[in-house]
Amino acid sequence: MFTRVVISALFAGCLAGLIGGVLQLFFVQPVLLHAELYESGQLTHFGSSSAADTHHTDSTFDLTRDLLSLGFSMAIYVGYGLIMTALMAFRLDNDDTINPSAISPHQGIIWGLAGFIAVQFAPGFGLPPEVPGVASASLEARQIWWLATVVATAFGIWLIAFGRTPVVFGLAILLILAPHVIGAPEPQILQGPVPPEIASHFAARALGVGMAAWVILGLCSSYFLAQSHSDTD
Amino acid sequence: MTNHTISRSYSRNRLLPLIMAIMLGVSVLAVAGHAQSPTLHGAAHDTRHATGFPCH
Numbered sequence: 001m002f003t004r005v006v007i008s009a010l011f012a013g014c015l016a017g018l019i020g021g022v023l024q025l026f027f028v029q030p031v032l033l034h035a036e037l038y039e040s041g042q043l044t045h046f047g048s049s050s051a052a053d054t055h056h057t058d059s060t061f062d063l064t065r066d067l068l069s070l071g072f073s074m075a076i077y078v079g080y081g082l083i084m085t086a087l088m089a090f091r092l093d094n095d096d097t098i099n100p101s102a103i104s105p106h107q108g109i110i111w112g113l114a115g116f117i118a119v120q121f122a123p124g125f126g127l128p129p130e131v132p133g134v135a136s137a138s139l140e141a142r143q144i145w146w147l148a149t150v151v152a153t154a155f156g157i158w159l160i161a162f163g164r165t166p167v168v169f170g171l172a173i174l175l176i177l178a179p180h181v182i183g184a185p186e187p188q189i190l191q192g193p194v195p196p197e198i199a200s201h202f203a204a205r206a207l208g209v210g211m212a213a214w215v216i217l218g219l220c221s222s223y224f225l226a227q228s229h230s231d232t233d
Numbered sequence: 234m235t236n237h238t239i240s241r242s243y244s245r246n247r248l249l250p251l252i253m254a255i256m257l258g259v260s261v262l263a264v265a266g267h268a269q270s271p272t273l274h275g276a277a278h279d280t281r282h283a284t285g286f287p288c289h
Contacts, residue, residue, distance in 0.1 A: 032279060086255045139288075
């Protein structure tokens with residue numbers, strides 16, 4: 001079972017991370033590089049020197065940097081894939097309602113969307129994906145809030161998906177709401193050098209690419225899990 | 234029915250491998266997404282920003 005889960009997660013995570021990484025380099029990276037020009041002071045927001053040059057595109061191509069981004073994208077989605085595939089296998093083991101031998105590709109996509117909501121959309125509701133250079137609260141506080149939000153939201157979504165009583169649904173809603181009622185750590189002073197137009201564009205692009213990668217992860221995890229199931233059993 | 238019962242009790246013993254797979258996933262994410270060593274941070278920087286991890 002361990003081998004099944006790990007191999008399925010490796011295939012699915014590499015594929016989702018590779019496609020997500022390419023989408024990231026194409027759609028997110030240009031916005032990030034543009035923001036870094038403001039972070040480093042080469043461009044200034046409301047500055048006198050280069051305020052006219054708002055559509056500057058940084059065309060410097062850094063192979064090492066881009067390959068590292070692809071590699072880490074694959075590693076991150078393999079990590080998420082391991083957790084999601086294990087949860088899928090757990091669900092199959094404990095599901096006596098429907099055909100328990102496989103999760104269909106369509107169900108896989110829903111698993112992927114649920115994963116996206118749990119690890120990117122819900123934490124992003126309080127801590128939007130940060131472009132380099134924006135003002136933010138202390139790293140440790142944000143990491144703790146991020147982790148707590150991911151765990152609470154994932155558990156909440158699980159209860160909505162597989163719970164059977166109104167009390168469980170109520171508990172799920174409380175779990176999903178709680179991190180946002182408590183609130184994410186916020187910076188003391190808002191004085192980031194990056195224009196809000198770039199920051200919001202970055203956040204939207206990061207969430208969109210994340211959703212695409214997660215849909216692929218869910219689809220591939222269900223597919224490879226079913227494949228390995230028919231191979232070994 | 235007997236087979237079904239056997240397979241379900243067997244499935245209880247399959248929890249440990251799943252927990253191990255989840256722990257492996259968490260470790261990979263801790264290194265790729267959260268660890269703050271300067272080299273690791275520099276290498277993973279763009280992807281951490283793009284996937285919504287708190288980066289720096």
